[in-house]
Every structure is written in C-alpha cells, then in structure tokens.
Amino acid sequence: MPKAELHIHIEGALEPELIFDRARRNGLTLPYADVDDLRGRYQFTDLQSFLDLYYTGMNVLRTPEDFTALTEEYLTRAARQGVRHAEIFFDPQAHTSRGVALETVLDGVEAALADSRRRFGVSTALIACFLRDRGPEEAERTLDELLAHKHRVIGVGLDSAELGHPPADFARVFSRARQEGLRLVAHAGEEGPAEYVWQALDVLGVDRVDHGIRAVEDTELVRRLARDRVPLTVCPLSNVRLRCVDSLSEHCLPRLADAGIPITINSDDPSYFGGYVGDNFAEIERELGFDTTALREFAVNSVEASFLPESERERLR
Numbered sequence: 001m002p003k004a005e006l007h008i009h010i011e012g013a014l015e016p017e018l019i020f021d022r023a024r025r026n027g028l029t030l031p032y033a034d035v036d037d038l039r040g041r042y043q044f045t046d047l048q049s050f051l052d053l054y055y056t057g058m059n060v061l062r063t064p065e066d067f068t069a070l071t072e073e074y075l076t077r078a079a080r081q082g083v084r085h086a087e088i089f090f091d092p093q094a095h096t097s098r099g100v101a102l103e104t105v106l107d108g109v110e111a112a113l114a115d116s117r118r119r120f121g122v123s124t125a126l127i128a129c130f131l132r133d134r135g136p137e138e139a140e141r142t143l144d145e146l147l148a149h150k151h152r153v154i155g156v157g158l159d160s161a162e163l164g165h166p167p168a169d170f171a172r173v174f175s176r177a178r179q180e181g182l183r184l185v186a187h188a189g190e191e192g193p194a195e196y197v198w199q200a201l202d203v204l205g206v207d208r209v210d211h212g213i214r215a216v217e218d219t220e221l222v223r224r225l226a227r228d229r230v231p232l233t234v235c236p237l238s239n240v241r242l243r244c245v246d247s248l249s250e251h252c253l254p255r256l257a258d259a260g261i262p263i264t265i266n267s268d269d270p271s272y273f274g275g276y277v278g279d280n281f282a283e284i285e286r287e288l289g290f291d292t293t294a295l296r297e298f299a300v301n302s303v304e305a306s307f308l309p310e311s312e313r314e315r316l317r
C-alpha cells in the first residue's frame with residue numbers, strides 16, 4: 001500500500017546501533033554498556049521521560065555525515081514499509097543549542113534527500129519544528145536563521161514538552177512563517193488538553209494537527225475538525241509507549257475516524273517507540289480490527305493531507 005508519512009522526527013529515527021557507531025567515530029564515550037543496555041532504557045512513563053533520552057541520544061550527531069547516515073537509515077526502513085513520500089521533521093534548536101550549526105544539519109540531511117527518489121523511491125520535504133519549551137523568543141530567532149534557507153524547508157512545526165507551553169504563545173512566529181509562504185503544523189492534544197488543539201487551529205492557523213488525540217474529549221472540536229477536513233497525524237505506537245492512551249485496543253482513533261476527521265497513521269520516533277509506519281499499520285490492524293478498506297483509507301488520507309502539489313500525487317495513488 002503506497003503511503004505518505006507526515007509525522008516523523010528524523011532525530012527519533014536514530015537507532016541504538018547508530019548511536020554507538022557515531023559515538024565511536026566522534027570519539028565520544030557513552031554511559032551505556034552496549035546497544036542492548038541502551039535499548040533496555042527505552043521504557044517511558046510520559047512525554048518528558050522520552051524527551052530526556054531523545055535529546056541525550058542525538059548528542060552523538062556532530063558532522064554532516066552523521067545526519068546523512070541517520071537520514072539514509074530512515075529512508076531505507078521507511079521505503080521497505082511502503083512509504084513513497086515523507087515530510088520529515090527536524091529540531092534545529094536541539095542542535096544549534098549544543099553548538100552544531102543549522103547548515104551542518106541541513107547539509108547532512110539534504111545529502112541523503114537529494115537522491116532519495118532514485119535510491120529509495122521516496123519523495124521528501126523538510127519541516128523545521130520549534131521546541132516549545134525553549135519559548136517564543138528563541139523560536140523567532142530560529143525562524144530568522146531558517147529564513148536564510150527558506151527554499152530548503154516546506155514548513156514549520158511545534159514540538160517538545162507540551163504541557164504549560166500552549167500554541168497561543170507562538171502566535172507571532174507562526175504568523176511570520178505564514179507570511180513567508182511556509183506551511184504550518186503543530187503538535188497539540190498529545191499530552192495537552194483539547195484547548196491546545198483549538199489554539200493550533202484558531203490562533204496558529206495550522207494546515208494539520210500533529211497527534212490531536214485529546215480532541216476526542218471535546219465533541220464541538222471533533223465536529224470542527226471533521227467539518228473543515230483538518231488532518232490529524234496520529235502515531236498509535238507512540239501514544240501507547242508514552243502512556244497517552246492506556247492500550248492500543250482502547251485508542252480513540254476509530255472514534256475520530258468515524259466522526260469524519262481525516263486520520264493519517266505515522267511513526268513519530270520509530271527507533272524509540274518500537275516500529276516504523278508499516279509496524280503502526282500492522283498493530284492497529286491487529287489490535288483495533290481495521291479491515292483493508294479502512295487501512296487503505298488512512299493511506300489515501302496521508303497522500304491527500306501531504307503538501308505535495310497535485311501534479312505529484314498521482315505517483316502515490
């Protein structure tokens with residue numbers, strides 16, 4: 001089934017084996033005995049407990065070649081699971097804040113994206129996310145830096161620790177990004193309340209909502225998302241691993257889909273959450289009993305919800 005992946009953090013595709021490989025190449029010592037020791041620590045209680053390991057893990061990424069290797073590994077795995085187009089998030093501030101230049105990240109990632117269509121059969125676009133827990137002023141400075149490379153990203157997003165960092169705080173930086181012609185997305189309603197989803201829609205004016213699962217708690221919001229056909233990029237395995245839902249069999253995605261919201265299925269941070277996008281499809285099929293028609297609809301939604309121009313969508317149908 002050809003599909004687009006619309007919610008993947010490239011830094012979350014960093015597998016433990018690559019962490020060790022890059023630490024060795026960069027002369028860094030890791031506080032883990034081996035790959036199994038590191039993987040054994042991937043037991044999360046909430047979003048923050050994951051983010052702590054996520055930001056530590058990416059500390060081994062120093063050179064353009066590190067980012068190229070990371071991106072090639074992701075594209076290899078995604079292609080094997082049927083991904084034909086990927087809109088890839090990256091976190092500029094997670095690198096610039098530790099002395100790795102934005103150019104290093106962009107040059108390295110793009111070296112892999114440049115021949116992705118030919119090598120992997122995957123078309124790509126990049127979305128730069130602001131780290132909401134570092135505040136709106138730093139987000140504005142990050143946008144200034146990004147605008148020197150405007151042609152290299154298709155849009156901006158908002159991620160990291162959600163609670164206490166509402167979308168409305170980022171009204172100005174998103175308004176500027178829109179004026180620059182960038183597409184807009186934001187994580188909202190992952191751990192945060194339905195109110196944050198309203199703000200993503202009405203204050204930021206996003207094209208898609210990342211996660212958005214807590215919209216299920218607000219019937220008026222569910223009607224709004226369905227009426228305006230606002231896509232949600234749902235990440236089922238992520239939601240279970242971060243305990244945003246109790247179990248996959250109790251996930252709200254059937255209720256959101258039945259209400260008429262365009263739902264897409266995505267991997268989020270596949271190295272940390274136990275699977276790539278095909279694994280997410282397989283698990284929801286098994287645990288939620290979706291039939292082939294329903295799964296195909298999620299795949300079709302991902303193409304329709306992508307930022308691909310109409311002329312390039314035929315390839316994915």
Ligand code: ES4
Nearest residue numbers: 009159160187238268269
């Ligand atoms: C993230 Cl699962 C998730 N939520 C929020 N921000 C993130 N950054 C990377 N993964």
Ligand code: ZN
Nearest residue numbers: 009159187268
């Ligand atoms: Zn995410």
